[in-house]
Amino acid sequence: MLQASLHQTGPIPLALDLRCANGELLALVGPSGSGKTSVLRSLAGLLRVSRGRITLNEELWFDSEQGINVAAERRGVGMVFQHYALFPHLSALDNVGLAIPGGSKLQRREQAQQLLADMQLDGLATRRPEQLSGGQRQRVALARALARSPKLLLLDEAFSAVDQPTRYALWEELVKLRERLTLPIIMVTHDLREARMLADRLCILEAGTALQDGPPERVLARPRNARVAALVGLRDIHCGVFRKSDIGALLQWGEGESAVLLQIIDKGRIEDGTPVRWVISGEYIQCHSQAPSSGAINLIAAELLELRSLGETSTLKLAIQGAAGAQVHLDIGTRQLKQSDWRKGQVLLLELDPAGIHVMPVRSSIRTNP
Template identity: 40%
Template sequence: MADDALTVTLQQKGPIPLDLTLSCAAGDVLALVGPSGSGKSTILRSIAGLYRPEVGRVSVGASTWLDTSRRIDWPPYRRRVGLVFQNYALFPHMTALANVAAALGHLPRQERSRRAGELLELVHLGDLHGRRPAELSGGQQQRVAVARALARDPDVLLLDEPFSAVDRVTRQRLYGELRELSRAFPIPILVVTHDFDEAARVANRMCLLDRGRILQTGTPRDVLARPASVQAARLVDLRNVFEARILSQDGPLTLLDWNGRTLQAARSEAHQAGAKVAWAIAGTQVLLSRTDLDQADSQPNRFSATIRDLVHLSESLAVTVVLDGPDAPVLSMTLPAHYARRTGLGPGSVVTVALMPEGIHVMTAEGEGPSDRG
């Protein structure tokens, strides 16, 4: 881990329960995601010194900002933190330039306007120095808030739901700008968001939280497609989660018995034959066809089904199908928007569903203990 990494350990029973340890290396963008009340904003406030947990330690490199066991608790002004609030918290009576300059008290007065102008240029607001917040769009206000946060030359940048107040088009542009900033300022950056797609777009690491505990940390792709538990799968809204039993390990594959259906999944070394497990598959790993109906139910991972619902989104289709069989399981998938028009699909269409083996992720079933693991 880099010497200037951020490390955080927090523990308390309430009012927001916390029991976690996390780290973020310089140059990384770590997204904190989870439901309301999971402790995301409390973590940021604890790092910034705006909240004191019952037990905690916060350090950046060799500097320890908080260590309750040693009675160390630096006040906010001593912690080199750039903080962007959800509502941006700009001074309404000040211009964009003055808002940024207000955070440059550590520089000689004659240098503050010049540096504030440089930071506004960095966030693509070089021609809007003289405008007050009310004269700026939501995206422009967010950029001023980021410039002001960077004005402190921070060791850590913290962003609390920074994109929630802007429209979708502006949000897409701001995602790219945040990635640019992470390259220009190689410091630990923590972003709080409730939007998993947003986290995947801006962060190279994701921390999934629930009730003050970390359920999983990893790349956004791994957390979203390969959750560590059924609980994690539900939190990331992975809808295709089912139970099965391990039949055998066959070379690179694990064979599953799914209520009489045979599934081939990528090999899972963590479970023995006969173990009750849970398995999940992302909607993008579910394929749908109308041209091979005769092959359904005769080959592993191919099943006959009927479309129950089909919703047109901006660039894709959200499709729900019901598989044949007495248990009638429901699968959700995402298809290209043009697919339904080209194939004539609609509710009631009979189709074949194919599950990609490499997309099937096997987990320990709820209520199953370590004895089921290999």
């Protein structure tokens, strides 16, 4: 288990406590300047924070009060950078072999060859970085990080500099790697899809502080506040008022006679009449050309403003009728869109599942603009 408490006021502020269990992958996500890379550098021993403590299992790496700061080369950390950081004058084999501690030259060479083979690079061992593709260079960088038999693996936007097909291949390599290694892995990424696919836990950072930490599906579907919702890419953050009634909890969307009332699940945490922000993930919205035969709740009319096809996925932009000009963006499969024969200007019916409606009380300290 990695446990770290990192605090400093500048140059990049940090006020963060984090943990990552053995065999767990933690993804750090946040805007530029939020402190993500500073966290990795602190863990690796490349940055000393003003106050804090870092332990891995029974090892104490850093304690500001006791004056302990284990050198980076003694921490046993493997780190993969965005732009590879390979030695350009060395072959792939030598780049990996140089990171292997101890042993004879022959032993280091054999181990380096095995690591390259594990990364499906055994036929490219003699090539220099300039003779390799971006994906191949990143595989060499990953093999080099593993050459130290690390106790902790850090990935600093390791897959962002390659094209999408190569990125998918590298994701698969990481999944295979996790099947045979039980060390903590911390990944910095701007790609929420990458975090959702690979991470066990997602930590949203801003200004060096964790705004929310938890399983990706929970953070993305149930953000703690409007700021987190914006940072995880939820485009539609609506305003409303929480209401209690004889039939249960309701969400008032809009004002006056044109307001829409939605049934929601009452968790007993919000008082009647409380102003809220609220979100709903696309998987909880069904789009109908006509009203379902029976059993539908939270059925609202919406005019289709735009249709944009982006490969396999298409995005619909809809204006909600009677909800103060509110708009909803909905991603669906392009095949489904073609089969539906929907057209611009058509009025569709959106069915909102109460289980997917997540309300967040408005607090004056919360910033709602991304």
